[in-house]
Amino acid sequence: MNLSSYWVDLHLHTVLSPCAELEMGAPEIVSAYRGAGVSLCAVTDHNDIANAPAIREAAEGDPAVLTGMEIQTAEDIHVVVIFPDDESAVEYRRWLWLSLPDRENDPSIFGYQLVIDHENNIMSERDTLLVQGVGYSVDEVASEACRMGAVVIPAHLDRPSFSYESVLGRVPDDFPCHALELSPAVSHSAFAEWRERYPDRVFVRSSDAHRLSEISRDRCTVMRLAAPSFGEVRMALGGMEGRSVLNPWTWSP
Ligand SMILES: [Zn+2]
C-alpha cells in the first residue's frame, strides 16, 4: 500500500451557516482549497448537512468532500461529526432535528441560511435557526454518531466559548470521540501543553473557515493516507494499518 501525505481540513462552513460570509459558495470554496493545495475537506455547517452535496459536485473530486456537521449540544458545546456517507448523514440529522427547538431565524440578526446547488443557485432557505443548542447532551450526540459509524471530534477545544473545555472542563478519557480539534490560533508551545494534558488523544487542526481567506494549509492537518477519503481519514485517526495524523504544529513538507 502506497501512503502519501495529504492536507485535510475537517471543519468548514458554507452559506448555510448564518455566521458564514456570503462568499462561501460552492465554486469559491473549491477554488480556495485547490489554490491552497488541500486535498480533502469536510463540510460542517451548524446542525445541518444540506450544502455538502453542492460542494462535492462543484469539486468533482478535487478536493474530496466529506459530509459533516458542527452540532451545538444542549450544553452549548460544539462537536464536529463526519459521516461515512450521505444516507447516514440524513438519518442522523433526522434524529438530531427531533430535538432542535422551533425557533425562527431572523436573517437581519443572525444572517442568511441558504441551501445552494453547485453553481450557487439558491434552492431554499432554512427557516429554523441553526445556530442554537439541540436538546441532546454532548454524550448523546457523540454516542449516536459513533453508533452510526461517524467520526466525532470535539471542536476548537482551546476557545473560551462553545468548547468542551470551556463548558465542562477536561474531556474524559472515555468520552467517545476519534480526535480533539484545536484552532489554528494555538501556538507551538501551547500545543505542547495540550499534548501533555491529553497524552492518549489524536489532535487535528482545522480551519473552521467562515470566509475564503481562512482556507489555507497553515489552518489544516497533514495525514498519511492511501487516498483522500472518509475511510482513510478514519483509519488515520485510529492509527490503523500505517495511516497516521502528523502533528500539525511541527510537521513541515
Ligand atoms: Zn464552533
Ligand SMILES: [Zn+2]
Ligand atoms: Zn465551526
